[in-house]
Amino acid sequence: MTMIPHPELNERARHILKVLVESYIQDGQPVGSRNLARSSGLDLSAATIRNVMADLEEMGYIRAPHTSAGRIPTSQGYRLFVDVLVNIKPLEQHAMHILQGQLKAERDPAALIQSASSLLSGITQLTGVVSLPRRNPSSIRQIEFLSLSSRQVLAILVMNRNEVQNRIIQLDADVSSSELQQAANFLNERLIGKDLQQARAALLEEMREHREDMNRMMLSAIELGEKAVADLGDKKEEDCVIAGETNLMGYDDLSDIHKLRELFAAFTRKRDILGLLDKCLQADGVKIFIGRESGQAVFDECSLVTAPYEVDGEQLGVLGVIGPKRMPYERVIPVVDITAKLLSLALKSRS
Numbered sequence: 001m002t003m004i005p006h007p008e009l010n011e012r013a014r015h016i017l018k019v020l021v022e023s024y025i026q027d028g029q030p031v032g033s034r035n036l037a038r039s040s041g042l043d044l045s046a047a048t049i050r051n052v053m054a055d056l057e058e059m060g061y062i063r064a065p066h067t068s069a070g071r072i073p074t075s076q077g078y079r080l081f082v083d084v085l086v087n088i089k090p091l092e093q094h095a096m097h098i099l100q101g102q103l104k105a106e107r108d109p110a111a112l113i114q115s116a117s118s119l120l121s122g123i124t125q126l127t128g129v130v131s132l133p134r135r136n137p138s139s140i141r142q143i144e145f146l147s148l149s150s151r152q153v154l155a156i157l158v159m160n161r162n163e164v165q166n167r168i169i170q171l172d173a174d175v176s177s178s179e180l181q182q183a184a185n186f187l188n189e190r191l192i193g194k195d196l197q198q199a200r201a202a203l204l205e206e207m208r209e210h211r212e213d214m215n216r217m218m219l220s221a222i223e224l225g226e227k228a229v230a231d232l233g234d235k236k237e238e239d240c241v242i243a244g245e246t247n248l249m250g251y252d253d254l255s256d257i258h259k260l261r262e263l264f265a266a267f268t269r270k271r272d273i274l275g276l277l278d279k280c281l282q283a284d285g286v287k288i289f290i291g292r293e294s295g296q297a298v299f300d301e302c303s304l305v306t307a308p309y310e311v312d313g314e315q316l317g318v319l320g321v322i323g324p325k326r327m328p329y330e331r332v333i334p335v336v337d338i339t340a341k342l343l344s345l346a347l348k349s350r351s
Contacts, residue, residue: 008059009080016040016052017061018085021073025326028252030070075291075325078303082288082329091334095123099339103346109133113241116319116343121244124332126323127267131240131277133316133347138163139195143187145180145224153180155228157196169227175220183221191225200229240274242267253324254301266298277318280306286337290325301325305332307340311348319343 009017019040020031033049040049053071056062061077064070073081099119106112113130120128138159146154151171158164190206191199203226207219245267248254254263266272276294280287289304299322306320320336321327 009061012042012044013052013056014080014085015042016049017056017073017077018081020053020056020062020071021077021081021085024072025328028326030065030072032070073325075293078290078325079293082290082333086329086333088333089330091338095335096338098123099342103339103342106346109347112343112346113317114243116339117241117243120319120321120335120339121247123335124321124323124327125244125247126321126327126332127245127248128243128319128321129240129273129277130319130343131274131281131317134281139193140191140199143184143191143225143228145184145228147175147177147180150174153224155224157228167228169224179217179220180224182217183224186218186221187225187228196229200226203229240270240277242270242273248323251324251326253326259298259301262298263302266296272296272298273322276304277306277320280318280320281308281315283308283318286333288329288333303327303329305329305336307336309340309344309347311344316347 016036019036023031023035023039033046033053036049036053037044037046044052053062056077057064057071060074061080062071063074065072102115102119103112106115113132117128117130120126120130122128140157141160142158144156144158146156148154148168151174153169153171153175155167155169156164157166190202194202203222207222207226245264248263249260254260276289276296276299279289283306286305286307288306289299291303292300294300294302294304301324302322303325304320304322305327306318308315308318310316319340321332323332
């Protein structure tokens with residue numbers, strides 16, 4: 001988690017801000033000077049507390065939501081809190097057992113992702129999000145063609161991760177086995193080491209530039225190759241799994257029906273969520289966006305706590321929770337951190 005220095009605040013002001021944020025997170029009510037005087041543990045009068053609160057308000061760490069004497073944290077106040085003031089609590093053993101048991105029980109990687117999202121939501125009572133694994137594109141190791149009939153061919157693409165992709169190609173004319181072998185040799189010379197999208201682009205470029213000089217065999221080979229890699233490289237946009245969206249309806253901070261509708265629309269289209277998760281993909285450990293730090297207006301009243309998950313040092317995706325800025329960070333941060341580590345271990349054991 002990124003630590004940002006805040007030299008303008010003395011120890012007393014930091015402590016009072018910490019108590020105020022913790023009180024507001026717990027109760028959801030503006031915090032007044034009398035309550036702070038009682039709960040701060042400092043031998044200070046309410047008048048002194050008010051002076052400190054006035055300084056905190058002037059510096060932008062707290063604000064008055066209305067005419068009451070109480071104050072609530074601003075996004076800047078939450079940022080200082082999570083950077084230097086929050087006391088991270090160890091994950092409860094019960095929650096740890098649930099995470100370990102569920103993620104260990106799932107055998108299919110897709111089910112693991114779904115479970116991780118549901119577990120994050122269930123344990124934190126917020127919205128859990130997990131982006132689907134993203135690996136660097138596989139490159140072609142070998143292309144082979146197998147004749148199924150005079151005008152039907154099975155294209156076999158062997159990729160560098162020992163993946164094999166097959167597709168049946170319908171031809172407009174008869175092709176012999178020797179012609180298929182010549183086409184495979186021609187394509188292997190040009191496409192080995194390229195991923196599917198690069199292979200398709202190379203074939204289309206070669207056809208565009210050299211069509212006039214090509215003999216029938218070369219043209220047939222390129223057409224076969226283009227059909228073999230077409231669509232296989234056009235994968236669906238990277239997606240994410242979301243669970244527990246309705247949990248957010250219980251928070252007064254997000255009770256504005258217009259904002260709630262926009263938030264649920266963002267969950268449905270997922271593009272905004274994926275954009276946020278992408279920002280965290282290369283992060284080292286837990287990363288937190290508070291309010292407008294996300295860069296997307298729909299999340300102005302939310303916080304996002306994320307951590308990347310990986311296999312063999314390659315970061316595959318990001319998981320996290322979305323909730324109101326008034327979330328219990330001391331509990332949420334370790335849940336996200338440990339879930340990312342456990343998901344990484346579970347995926348590694350199945351790779």
